[in-house]
Amino acid sequence: MRTCRSVAVLAIAASLLTPATAEAAPSIGGWPHSVTLTESALEGVHGTAPDATIRNVLTVTANGAALRIRLGNPFGGSAMTVRSAWVGLQPKTDSPALRPGSNRQATFGLKRTVTVPPGGTVWSDPLPLIVRAGDHVAVSVYAPGAPVNDHVFPPPQANTPGSFLSGPGDAGRDESGTAYGAFSPGTLWWVDAVSAVSEARGTIVALGDSITDGYNAFGGGPRWTDVLAARIGKLPPGRRLSVANAGISGNTVSVQPNPYDPTNQCCGPPAPLRLDRDVLSLPGVRYVLLLEGTNDIGGGDHAPPAPAAQVIGAMRTIAAKVHAAGHKSVGATILPMCSGAGSAKEQVRLEVNNWIRTSGTFDSVLDFDAVLRDPADPTVIRAAWRSDCYHPNAEGDRVLGESIDLSTFGL
Template sequence: MRFSRTAVILAVSASLLSPAVADAASAPPGPVTLTESSLQGVHGVSPDVTVRNVLTVTASGTALRVRLGNPFGASPLRVRSVWVGRQPSPGSPALAPGSNRRATFGFRHAVTIPPGASAWTDPLPLSVRRGDRVAVSVYAPGSPVDDHTFPPPETSTPGSFASAGPGDAGADESGRAYGAFAPGVLWWADAISAASAARGTIVALGDSITDGYNAFGGGPRWTDVLAERIATRPPSRRLSVANAGISGNTVSVQPNPYDPTGQCCGPPAPARLDRDVLSLPGVRYVLLLEGTNDLGGGDYAPPAPAAQVIGAMRTIAGRVHAAGRRIVGATILPMCNAAGGPKEQARLAVNAWIRTSGTFDAVLDFDAVLRDPADPTVIRADRRTDCYHPNAAGDRLLGDSIDLRVFGL
């Protein structure tokens, strides 16, 4: 079955489309967020190694800045040095010759980041194009490891290399100082921004479906598909895409269903909204796809009622609007819950509210895109990995289904 891109757009306000189209050509280059990988917890203390984090950017830009975070550490993050360069080959820690730059923080090479805080580097004399991989090499031995660790998608994978020996290996462009690639593991580095002709950033706030968990089958995540499509537009008509998905995340403030320690799945979306969304440079649109983990429940939290999920979404939308941004809501995908059962009834109620409440500036009906016409309680068999997660083909379908007019394009 094929779905037209326009068919999945249920509501687009006139205020969303007209001003964005009108101001696109006249907007001067400014700071945008080129990529993000939201930190989700703290796991131990860093040994005496350098960690070369690799993230892929979704727009072109110059004067790169990198954000390092210590949101969960109980002690300061003591960064001794940071180097930033381009990584030309996906599986190799080697950098493009001459691309590696030593970063500063207020013109100092070292920085101490208190618990709960973050720090941006000064602008670096480094340019990137959409799709480039940026390597951020951080040397911070003895510091709390604030990380993003998740089972990664098969392509466009964030990840890292750790140096094989002690000491600061950030300046090594050859990559010989580093060991094997650890897909899906990032330490401290959670965002890259730049001056860009792109006229702003879309932040996808979500859970594992946005994070890319189980998107198997040899394709990118749906957020990467969206970025690919936007890249076909003229430079001044583009937006960057930042992925703020965390596997296991909840949209409402509640105990996490899967992890009572809170280390696996990040704070609930309202608690991380400022850090992971509103504080990023250039944000114009928020795309919210959450609720599966709330409605499904787990060993440590019961299934949430529809009213709880709706209340959380309404709160997030209100805060986004108060900050002067626009928010797009996506309906919740099927979860293999029994037809007529309480979980499925709650999902249907939340989706009906998303479609009809007018809370969002626009709605993407992802449920309609992926549900099985013969059994709407499940994702189509050829588009799913399991009951909750699309495979790569499903992610491709989601990314292709988004009408770019939602973002003024």
Template sequence: MTTLRTPAVLAATCAVLLASATAASASPPRPAPPSITVTESALEGVHGTSPDATVRNVLTVTASGTRLRVRLSNPFGDGPVNVRSVWVGLQPSPGSPALTPGSDHRATIGGAKTAAIARGAAVWTDPIPLRVRPGDHVSVSVYAPGAPVDDHTFPPPETDTPGSFLSAAAGDAGSDVTGTAFGEFRPGTLWWADAVSAVSAARGTIVALGDSITDGYNAVGGGPRWTDVLAQRIDALPPGRRLAMANAGISGNTVSVQPNPYDPTGQCCGPPAPERLDRDVLSLPGVRYVLLLEGTNDIGGGTYAPPAPARQVIGAMRGIAARVHRAGHRIVGATILPMCNTAGSAQERTRLAVNAWIRTSRTFDAVLDFDAVLRDPDDPTVIYAPWRYDCYHPNATGDLRLGRSIDLSVFGLPATR
């Protein structure tokens, strides 16, 4: 039997069909921006046990974002880190424990206010309703009395300094917005908090994997680390072109798997780069580029390890690059800075051989010739004196030159200086 349609029914049907066609032709809704890593401070070892006190960590973010999450890690402890509370807020000044009124939030982990972080494990907090901009200081107050202290400790740069405060009295002081419960700033010391992510319009994150030169060891003279200089340059770009910067430098770290030259326990300087690559780089949200600057400690050697040959350093770099590529990321290699080794010496020959390989092997997607930027034109075995802190490390002026020398086009950004 045929169904007859009245004019009113036909008109309604046409309207529905027209609306459906219009909806189908419209652009699909834009997906929400993904989470990226907006700051990092790679942990180096475990040193002691936490007192009955609260640590207020300070980390500086390098991109705008919302819905912050904090990672707490226990990679080295011989037992669990029993976290009784975590509070996350904003600090107007990194040198003061006082927080912006209304910014301090008690964080949850999987919906719970407490967590047990097993040995070798890490946890992320649930999203926290905070909005940050580049250069903002995020406080992460953790109360975990009696826990092994997985930390990051180093002689810090003079600006944008990571660090922490420790409460003077026993108990949980995470909710203290005034900061009166806390003692003096401890520059360069962080406990458990090793990364912060955020939902961001930035295109992703650059992770700088390195040793003390990346860590900012004694970058004295009034300026930031070279990674911070790079972050500031990127922050000046239009919002849709930006990338965040994460610093995974650990002083004394080696690029190859070997005994640490400076500490037989290995607790000073983090595991060798291949062993920490997953935790400190590949596991982070939003990674797009890795910037590798390591090898100085391998080539230099020390009391507990002889100088490494070029094949060892090159093999480690090749393996790291292959793993980064398998993860779907790009990797930029930087040449090794002058080390005050005598011209013609075995260590200087090794450094030159490694640098020649970095420049010519095409293992990396791009190369930054940091050696050429900082070497003394009259003696290429040393860093130019006005830019040098010591034989291995640039000062703040040297870091400024490194940060400004980087061609942003290696990260798919406008090529500006």
């Protein structure tokens, strides 16, 4: 049953359903707020889109109305022409079918088509859709021949971001889902954010790597950011915040060659270089939660392990930019990595974590290392919560999400 406050939010939102220019990010002052309901940061460009429609599915983390979607071509070497885009609600995560009557065609400056230049992004005009936290928003995009800017590291859960690909042609208006094939968990093309007018008073953006992305969280549960969002969603409406997940598997916190891919298309630009697009450009940001450094310290075939000063310098740069933008910064300590006690990598991790805890650079600190490490061997994650040396399993993600003190976000 809707509260009077929720009805008021939706009434005000209805008055905001006016066209926007394609370049304008949604932003309104006062109450209600324009916030980011969900995000799935793009990581690189992989091929060219076929003559087919991609039905992207993202789960929102707060109630909202007057939805807008953001499409991106940040890595494309040529322009991306969107011939049509539709936005609807998906009632079942294992099916591309939409809730009857929910599908709406998106416009961009009142136009049904839009061309996004290389390196660009575009926000849609507001859509007459109302969502509640936990709803699945399906964004169907038909852009044959466009460079595929994507997010392609699939977590195993069926209810996290993912997509369905259609047969040939524009299938955006198809609510039945019969035009689409099987679900591809974790794979999205072009859609990286959904915003709305909301009773939530702002957005927490989690900037991270695969641990935030949910990669290898085997066991079928939600990511730790989803656990956090669910906990916040139980608070009274006026206290809630939305949560946007800007995790990219393989991402680094420092500016360096990517340890896993010399083409720099697997894992997104280093965090300082993607901070503006993936964090600061989003509407409603109030807190930025940084959990990175594992890939820098671990190194790989294409980059050596990073020294502590390099990781700390990058974190200091990010926190300074977050503060300059008027937001709060939250630092999370780096999880155990199976580096032996006394090893060079473990010494770097301990030095960085000590700096995170004691430097005062961040407004608040979440000691994820202390939460998940094995008391008998603090160089590893507890076996019951570990998927592999770097990643928690689904139970580990649940423990992380439950461990967060909500007062960190003024709640």
